[in-house]
Amino acid sequence: xxxxxxxxFGHKNPxxxxxxxxxxxxxxxxQLGYNTEAVALxxxxxxxxxxxxxxxxxxxxxxxxxxxxxxxxMLVDHNERQQSVSDIDDVEVTHxxxxxxxxxxxxxxxxxxxxxxxxxVSTIIWKMYLEEDVEIPGQIAAIMASSxxxxxxxxxxxxxxxxxxxxxxxxxxxxxxxxxxYGLEMLKAGTNLDSKSTQELIDMDAKSFDxxxxxxxxxxxxxxxxxDTLKRESDFIKDIKAENADKGYNLFVLLITNILxxxxxxxxxxxxxxxxxxxxxxxxxxxDNKAALPGVVSRKxxxxxxxxxxx
Amino acid sequence: xxxxxxxxFGHKNPxxxxxxxxxxxxxxxxQLGYNTEAVALxxxxxxxxxxxxxxxxxxxxxxxxxxxxxxxxMLVDHNERQQSVSDIDDVEVTHxxxxxxxxxxxxxxxxxxxxxxxxxVSTIIWKMYLEEDVEIPGQIAAIMASSxxxxxxxxxxxxxxxxxxxxxxxxxxxxxxxxxxYGLEMLKAGTNLDSKSTQELIDMDAKSFDxxxxxxxxxxxxxxxxxDTLKRESDFIKDIKAENADKGYNLFVLLITNILxxxxxxxxxxxxxxxxxxxxxxxxxxxDNKAALPGVVSRKxxxxxxxxxxx
Numbered sequence: 001x002x003x004x005x006x007x008x009f010g011h012k013n014p015x016x017x018x019x020x021x022x023x024x025x026x027x028x029x030x031q032l033g034y035n036t037e038a039v040a041l042x043x044x045x046x047x048x049x050x051x052x053x054x055x056x057x058x059x060x061x062x063x064x065x066x067x068x069x070x071x072x073x074m075l076v077d078h079n080e081r082q083q084s085v086s087d088i089d090d091v092e093v094t095h096x097x098x099x100x101x102x103x104x105x106x107x108x109x110x111x112x113x114x115x116x117x118x119x120x121v122s123t124i125i126w127k128m129y130l131e132e133d134v135e136i137p138g139q140i141a142a143i144m145a146s147s148x149x150x151x152x153x154x155x156x157x158x159x160x161x162x163x164x165x166x167x168x169x170x171x172x173x174x175x176x177x178x179x180x181x182y183g184l185e186m187l188k189a190g191t192n193l194d195s196k197s198t199q200e201l202i203d204m205d206a207k208s209f210d211x212x213x214x215x216x217x218x219x220x221x222x223x224x225x226x227x228d229t230l231k232r233e234s235d236f237i238k239d240i241k242a243e244n245a246d247k248g249y250n251l252f253v254l255l256i257t258n259i260l261x262x263x264x265x266x267x268x269x270x271x272x273x274x275x276x277x278x279x280x281x282x283x284x285x286x287x288d289n290k291a292a293l294p295g296v297v298s299r300k301x302x303x304x305x306x307x308x309x310x311x
Numbered sequence: 312x313x314x315x316x317x318x319x320f321g322h323k324n325p326x327x328x329x330x331x332x333x334x335x336x337x338x339x340x341x342q343l344g345y346n347t348e349a350v351a352l353x354x355x356x357x358x359x360x361x362x363x364x365x366x367x368x369x370x371x372x373x374x375x376x377x378x379x380x381x382x383x384x385m386l387v388d389h390n391e392r393q394q395s396v397s398d399i400d401d402v403e404v405t406h407x408x409x410x411x412x413x414x415x416x417x418x419x420x421x422x423x424x425x426x427x428x429x430x431x432v433s434t435i436i437w438k439m440y441l442e443e444d445v446e447i448p449g450q451i452a453a454i455m456a457s458s459x460x461x462x463x464x465x466x467x468x469x470x471x472x473x474x475x476x477x478x479x480x481x482x483x484x485x486x487x488x489x490x491x492x493y494g495l496e497m498l499k500a501g502t503n504l505d506s507k508s509t510q511e512l513i514d515m516d517a518k519s520f521d522x523x524x525x526x527x528x529x530x531x532x533x534x535x536x537x538x539d540t541l542k543r544e545s546d547f548i549k550d551i552k553a554e555n556a557d558k559g560y561n562l563f564v565l566l567i568t569n570i571l572x573x574x575x576x577x578x579x580x581x582x583x584x585x586x587x588x589x590x591x592x593x594x595x596x597x598x599d600n601k602a603a604l605p606g607v608v609s610r611k612x613x614x615x616x617x618x619x620x621x622x
Contacts (some may be wrong), residue, residue: 107414111413
């Protein structure tokens with residue numbers, strides 16, 4: 001009997017890793033006998049569009065809910081239900097591959113769950129290909145390599161581990177790319193912000209967190225010139241305020257990260273108490289809605305954990 | 312710099328797998344450079360005592376709380392916080408190896424999490440030894456094989472997978488035991504109930520579950536003669552009622568399982584509504600506090616999921 005079909009997907013507001021890990025994991029599971037299809041929970045961002053055009057890879061079908069299409073799903077690059085399809089509670093999660101904390105996640109049945117604190121989910125999936133002795137096709141190796149470059153900012157983010165380094169070298173070789181020069185080109189393609197509205201920018205790579213009852217939204221924008229990006233500061237502030245009112249966020253943190261210098265300027269809007277907690281957690285001062293965050297490039301490693309600790 | 316010490320442990324009311332998986336995983340992590348000590352969250356049960364005496368393995372140090380001894384811990388065979396040390400929220404969980412559902416578990420940092428829906432955690436740890444190419448010492452192979460025999464009732468429980476079968480054969484070979492004859496002897500040793508009070512029996516292998524606000528306790532006792540065990544029925548009922556009043560359980564399910572015929576008789580005590588839900592979930596009738604559960608041997612696979620579904 002053929003296996004029941006399952007969908008495989010990464011988080012909402014997908015970045016390069018969320019989509020590419022879904023494709024890579026779905027392909028691996030197909031080889032192991034599962035009947036799966038990779039889908040994406042949103043349009044490609046600028047960087048992902050560059051990657052998929054560059055390697056001529058078809059972007060997956062986009063969905064926002066399961067709507068009864070399947071009964072079982074596999075998650076990559078996320079587990080918190082607010083980052084997933086809207087009706088995640090109506091389906092059974094059978095597999096998860098992730099590199100984030102575990103929270104707001106619960107199953108009634110035993111499942112496959114593989115998390116490792118590495119820089120990129122594609123690194124974990126690369127290890128699984130090796131363990132299962134499955135060959136990685138060139139195009140899949142290319143988008144997995146791109147994911148590692150994206151998540152680790154070309155191996156410069158503090159989330160980078162030795163395993164990410166080894167995986168990137170191996171995948172780049174399989175894909176036949178010079179990852180240093182390709183990587184810079186790719187990261188720069190992702191920072192072409194002028195074509196995007198401020199509303200699009202604050203939503204493009206944003207994640208919601210329920211921190212002990214406080215609703216926190218953390219968005220990140222990569223750039224090669226923070227001052228240039230901040231020319232639209234008043235528009236950012238207006239849009240974030242509207243977003244907070246509309247979605248009920250108590251704290252909105254927009255991280256504007258310079259990928260060349262590895263520094264961040266935060267735009268911080270929210271209620272008084274969460275802002276005070278943000279200042280304490282990040283050891284900074286919010287003035288005119290802005291905070292300097294030198295050396296900060298990783299939301300997952302340098303922003304969410306200290307916030308979570310305080311809330 | 313030497314690594315900071317971490318404790319490794321299974322769930323409260325430990326069974327053979329909870330203790331042996333902690334020992335096996337701690338040994339593996341030691342080989343990989345971690346500084347760990349396996350501990351147990353309680354005294355050995357009859358079966359575990361038989362196993363550790365038989366192979367001359369030292370039972371680990373017993374703790375009930377961390378009490379500031381370490382900052383980081385590794386969990387095996389459980390993740391739900393009510394099944395762990397009392398002060399689990401005060402420490403960082405860095406690793407989990409488990410074969411249960413995920414619930415009531417949350418971290419603020421990324422971690423290693425390896426869950427697979429197999430019959431026994433020792434089977435997963437056996438796979439990890441192979442992946443890491445670490446040799447399994449004979450004594451550790453012996454207690455891992457015993458764990459698989461215990462969790463799968465000598466490969467007869469519906470939780471048994473092909474991987475459990477392969478792992479048991481391989482581990483038995485490493486340990487130099489005939490797992491069929493040793494397994495029967497071991498399971499029978501675990502059913503020597505006469506030496507235990509009914510109070511001890513309802514607590515020996517019992518787990519608590521928070522099911523959407525309803526506090527459910529499910530205990531299991533293995534026997535080779537259910538009628539003989541039920542000669543103490545009135546004592547069981549008295550002790551369970553006292554336990555419910557004392558601990559605030561809304562539903563107490565005692566599974567008396569015949570390991571030779573793979574059938575169970577349940578002793579069910581609790582509030583009216585949870586009992587009605589139990590009847591519906593397990594498709595049975597509770598009469599005189601008892602319910603027939605033919606073919607039921609697995610709490611994890613045949614009792615907890617249908618209950619969880621209804622609550």
